[in-house]
Amino acid sequence: MPLSAVKTACLNSSLADLWQLAGGSVDITVEESVERGFASPEALLVDSASGRNINTELLVAAEPDLVIGSADTASHVRLSSFLDKAGIDMILVDMDSFDDFLSVFHTLTDITGRSDLYEKYGEGQKTAIEEIIANAAGYESKPRVLFVRAGSAFSYVKAKRTDDHFAAKIIEDLGAVNIADEYGMLTDSLSLEAVLESNADKILVVPQGDEDASIAYITDLFSQPGWRDVRAIENGSVYFLPKELFHFKPNGRWAEAYEMMEEVLYE
Structure with a gap:
């Protein structure tokens, strides 16, 4: 059996x-x-x-x-x-990247005897993702991005480096610059001074916990004096990413996550 x-x-x-x-x-x-x-x-x-x-x-x-x-x-x-x-x-x-997913999924489909599912959700997604990455490589201008994982209180609002979160790895794969890799202090606390200095083009937020409460908190925070002067906020370049793709591991939706991230980065 x-x-x-x-x-x-x-x-x-x-x-x-x-x-x-x-x-x-x-x-x-x-x-x-x-x-x-x-x-x-x-x-x-x-x-x-x-x-x-x-x-x-x-x-x-x-x-x-x-x-x-x-x-x-x-x-x-x-x-x-x-x-x-x-x-x-x-x-x-x-599992902290799509490559990790491929390895783990190969093991699990070996256990279940479902190589057809590996072809569909493993190799199939790999082909789609390679095309998305190749398309992103064609953009000359690479955005500077602040990627934040946010709860509904300031102590739960922290930037993530490329090696800290799978969504940040997607950002790297698509050629954008993750400013938390340059400003490591942002991973401990979202310093307004550091955010202003970093000059991010876009701010990407992944809610955690209660999604509505997280979005409401960040929206209020970014409307406060000082924060309103951050270039990305001033220009309306703040994006809330769906939890199902960027908080939870996307599994059968990795290609969808890459496609959505490309649209956000290069729209």
């Missing part, structure tokens, strides 16, 4: 999406997977939120054949050694 047909636990919603995309069935997961439509309401839930606080006892008692967790989540990494002692197989996924 292929592993796609046996009991599998996916410890966050992006992993549930990824496993389904590879032809697997999500039997055990977290509440957010159900909310986002990547698991049935009948799935066993081992976390009532996004998957950072897994109920280990409930997970082990469910006797999964395979557990898929995130290498970026400390609680998942700690869980791996415990599950190993319990004789439960676990895959820790490290």
Whole structure:
């Protein structure tokens, strides 16, 4: 029996999406997977939120054949050694770029025996993305971009360097300049002085948490004295990127994410 047909636990919603995309069935997961439509309401839930606080006892008692967790989540990494002692197989996924996605997706479709899905969502997206990158290379002027991940309070508003976030890697692939790579202090706090000095052409914001609250907070912040003088804000070049493509891993929508980013950068 292929592993796609046996009991599998996916410890966050992006992993549930990824496993389904590879032809697997999500039997055990977290509440957010159900909310986002990547698991049935009948799935066993081992976390009532996004998957950072897994109920280990409930997970082990469910006797999964395979557990898929995130290498970026400390609680998942700690869980791996415990599950190993319990004789439960676990895959820790490290996916910070499209190339990482290809590698992980190849592994998962090998497990499910669905090479057709790898061709469709792996190689198919690769071809589309290569065309988008080639098209972006044709633009002579490369924008300077401030890429920000934002919650609904100032302490949760921080710029991301290219090696800190997959969306920032997309920006690099498309030839734009990420000013957080030059102004590292912006990754700790969004300093108005540094933002003014950086002279960004565009500000790209990915909401986290409550999307509406995040957008409302940033809109209010950027309307304040001082912030209104930032060139990108003054020129109306602030863009809110959808969470489904740029906060959560896009999985089967990587090509769509690249296409949207190209439009934002070079419109």
